[in-house]
Amino acid sequence: MTQSDQVSSPCFAHELVLSRNGYETVDEQTEIDVARWRRGERQRLIEARLAITAKDRAKIAMEVCKSLQKIIDPASLPVVGVYWPFRGELDLRDWMKELSNSGARIALPVVAAKGQPLVFRVWHPGCRMERGVWNIPVPADDRRIEPEFVISPVVGVDRAGYRLGYGGGFYDRTLASMIHRPHVIGVGHPVAEIDTIFPLPHDIPMDQVFLGTTEWNRQV
Numbered sequence: 001m002t003q004s005d006q007v008s009s010p011c012f013a014h015e016l017v018l019s020r021n022g023y024e025t026v027d028e029q030t031e032i033d034v035a036r037w038r039r040g041e042r043q044r045l046i047e048a049r050l051a052i053t054a055k056d057r058a059k060i061a062m063e064v065c066k067s068l069q070k071i072i073d074p075a076s077l078p079v080v081g082v083y084w085p086f087r088g089e090l091d092l093r094d095w096m097k098e099l100s101n102s103g104a105r106i107a108l109p110v111v112a113a114k115g116q117p118l119v120f121r122v123w124h125p126g127c128r129m130e131r132g133v134w135n136i137p138v139p140a141d142d143r144r145i146e147p148e149f150v151i152s153p154v155v156g157v158d159r160a161g162y163r164l165g166y167g168g169g170f171y172d173r174t175l176a177s178m179i180h181r182p183h184v185i186g187v188g189h190p191v192a193e194i195d196t197i198f199p200l201p202h203d204i205p206m207d208q209v210f211l212g213t214t215e216w217n218r219q220v
Contacts, residue, residue: 034198038164041194045156045164048191049088057189060212061090064187067210068095071185072149074102081107081120081147081182084136089153090187097125107145109174110138117174119144147182150175152206154188156197161186161205161218164197175204183207190214 052060072078080099085091100106100123107120111133121139132138152171156164163186165171175181184206192211197203205218 031200034200035167037198038167041197042155042164042167045192045194046087049189052088052189052191057088057090060189061092063212064090064210065092065095067215068092068151068185068187071183071208072099072104074099074104077103077105078149079105079107079145079147081109081150082123083151083153084108084138085153086134086136088189090189092151092187096123100124105145107147108138109170111170115169115173117177118170120147121145146178146180150182150184152184152186154186154192154209156192156194157186157188157206157209157211158194158196159216160196160199161207161209162197162199162203163206164194169202172202172204176202185210187211 072080082092082096083089085093096106106123108123109118110121112119121141122143122145123139128140129137130140152163154163155166163171175184186206186209188209188211190212193214199205207218209216209218
């Protein structure tokens with residue numbers, strides 16, 4: 001499937017969509033086609049990363065953590081939004097503990113309600129946890145904080161920095177709602193790299209991406 005197969009030519013059936021660039025037009029059929037393609041690609045990529053051995057996952061996570069350490073200095077006492085690993089995502093919890101013990105403040109994303117932006121709750125080693133959406137552990141105490149850095153796991157990602165997630169739209173909705181845009185870093189397995197996610201106006205690109213030893217900055 002090529003990009004030309006996915007993107008419809010302009011016509012009077014376009015809808016106006018408010019994006020970060022103002023009002024833009026998106027053909028309704030294009031959105032349907034892109035959504036269908038993303039569902040198939042999402043399934044393929046999740047299956048590919050689940051096939052990676054635990055040993056190789058740990059090695060990739062270690063490589064990514066080394067890259068993150070060059071970007072985030074705990075001595076500056078940053079607020080860092082990370083995540084709790086799910087379905088083969090890179091496990092960065094040891095790095096989270098090191099950051100917290102070095103003075104950084106860690107926050108984990110929490111689904112507040114369907115169709116709403118994520119909120120970030122303060123996390124520290126040993127804090128009380130509870131089960132959230134999809135049974136992912138989240139801090140039980142609703143102490144909210146807005147991160148300066150957001151470490152975002154990717155299912156897929158392209159070189160323009162656009163992220164393919166699980167399809168709920170939480171990531172883009174959250175970034176669009178933030179008063180102060182955080183520095184967003186996508187992390188994942190090397191198998192996550194794809195040519196394009198066929199971005200739509202509501203998709204928000206990340207600033208940097210680390211896939212194992214592969215690193216790149218968003219193309220602008």
